[in-house]
Amino acid sequence: MSWDLVIAKNDLTSHEVRPSTLAPLRPGEVRLAVxxxxxxxxxxxxxxxxxxxxxxxxxxxxxxxxxxxxxxGFATVAESRCADVAEGSRFFGYLPMSTHHTVTPEVLPGGGFVDSAQQAVPHDWYRTYEVAPQDELDDRRALLHPLFPCSFTLAGFVGQQVAGGVKSILVSSASCKTAIGLADLLSKQDGFSVTGITSGRHKAFTQGLGFYDHVVAYDELGADAVADPAVFIDFTNSAERMGAVYRHAGARLSGTVLAGFTNPSASFAPPELDGPAPQLYFTPAVEQQLMAEQGADEYRARYRAAEQEFLTGTKSWLVVRNGSGPDAIADAFRTVLAGEQPPSVGAVLRP
Ligand SMILES: NC(=O)c1ccc[n+]([C@@H]2O[C@H](COP(=O)([O-])OP(=O)(O)OC[C@H]3O[C@@H](n4cnc5c(N)ncnc54)[C@H](OP(=O)(O)O)[C@@H]3O)[C@@H](O)[C@H]2O)c1
Incomplete structure (x- = not known):
């Protein structure tokens, strides 16, 4: 049976399972089994x-x-009317919470494809499907491959800031996986300190990672407590939490990157704050610029090596919780939406 999991827009905690029809493929189309x-x-x-x-x-x-x-996540080709994409081949990309998804591949020179029928995305990133041979790290990859590009490119951004004199990096929602990826990379560099800022309930976990030089809970932030020129990387987009960090850093704060939206009531636009205006961080655009500057192959090789090391290292702090079926998917989604997933756990679901 094939189905789509749909979420009520006026109540994101409410879901339905709708049967889907597997319509005959048109020439050039490929049916992916999620x-x-x-x-x-x-x-x-x-x-x-x-x-x-x-x-x-x-x-x-x-x-x-x-x-x-x-x-x-991962999908295999269940049926193909595209000569360049064989049945049984496996890809990683953007998928619906469904059993199946139909794409129209435009094959890329290095392997993988772009779904040329997908026009509703803000960047090619979201319609690119990478070749994905089976690997023992696949559960971790399903969780982290979409996030680590943000960590990796932000680490490069921090390197530039440090070269310009910044000595202190402040990271909020420090227990989120994207921030952890960043902190892991930064922990391998010298010359600056990294402070992770998190909720009280996640402080011990965040400290235990050993990637941050200091870990502070949101309600422990002081005023004018930062001695060095600082940059703030925010993953909350919460006016209250960002405001507390601004007061903590005081005049030492030279810039803010808005990289995430973990605050469930955050609007899309950054809040107005008494200090530097937060700059929205859109990883696909940054990555595209880095590839243009460094060469795509060179960038990808460095990225792949860093991701492999990070994924392997997550075995020490990240437990994968598997589940299958629409109700398990809806449960996992609701848990994450409510902020109830411990940061040490990652949910990987099969339809
Ligand atoms: N800019 C980009 O291009 C880009 C790329 C990748 C990800 N992101 C963004 O980064 C953010 C983190 O994503 P992730 O997948 O790494 O997160 P994750 O690992 O699932 O994050 C879990 C953490 O986020 C905070 N949190 C989550 N839900 C919450 C809630 N309902 N209320 C309060 N705090 C909550 C908590 O951290 P604390 O207790 O430490 O606050 C929690 O430990 C997302 O908003 C994502 O969209 C952006």
Whole structure:
């Protein structure tokens, strides 16, 4: 049986399972069978901003009043009418919470393809499917392959800031996986300190990672407590939490990057704050610029090596929780949406 999991737009905690029809493929089309995908707060962010300018609900259209939340994961080709894409081949990319998804591949020179029929995405990143041979790290990859590019490119950004004299990096929602990836990379460099800022309930976990030089809870932040020129990388987009960090850093704060939206009531636009205006960070655009500057092959090789090391290292702090079927998927989604998933756990679901 084939189905789509749909979420009520006026109540993201309410879901339905709708049977789907596997229509005969047109020439050039490929039917993907969804294998497994990760659910983390980025999934919740897609749903929360489903009808924002980012239009995440436009990608996999749902029935009136319902959204199909995009996820990242693995799929195999169940049926192909595209000569260049063989049945049984396996890819990683942007998928709906469904059993199947039909694409129109435009094969890329290095392998993989772009879904040329997908026009509702803000960047090619979201319609590119990479070749994905089976690997023992696949559960971790399902969770982290969509997130680590943000960590990796932000680490490069921090390097530039440090070269310009910044000595202190402040990271909020320090327990989120994207921030952890960044902190892991930064812990291998010298010459600056990294402070992770998190909620009280996640402080011990965040300290235990050993990647941050200091870990502070949101309610422990002081005023004018930062001695060095500082840059703030925010993953909350919470006016309250960002305001507390601004007061903590005082005049030492030279810039803020808005990289995430873990605060469930965050609007898409950054709040007005007494200090540097937060700069929205859109990883696909940054990555594209880095590839243009460094050469795509060179960039990808460095990225792949760093990701492999990070994924392997996550075995020491990240437990994968597997589940299957629409109800397990909906449960995992609701848990993440409510902020109830411990940061030491990652949910990987199969339809
Ligand atoms: N800019 C980009 O290009 C880009 C790329 C990748 C990801 N992101 C964004 O980065 C953010 C983190 O994503 P992730 O998948 O790495 O997250 P994750 O690992 O699932 O994050 C979990 C952490 O986020 C905070 N959190 C989550 N839900 C919450 C809630 N309902 N209320 C309060 N705090 C909550 C908590 O951290 P604390 O207790 O430490 O605050 C929690 O430990 C997302 O908003 C995602 O969209 C952006």
């Amino acid at each position: 294998e497994r995908f990760g659910i983390t707060t980025v999934t919740a962010t897609y749903a929360l901003f489903g009808d924002s300018p980012m239009q995440f609900f436009g990608v996999f259209p749902g029935p009136d009043g319902y959204g199909r939340v995009p996820v990242w």
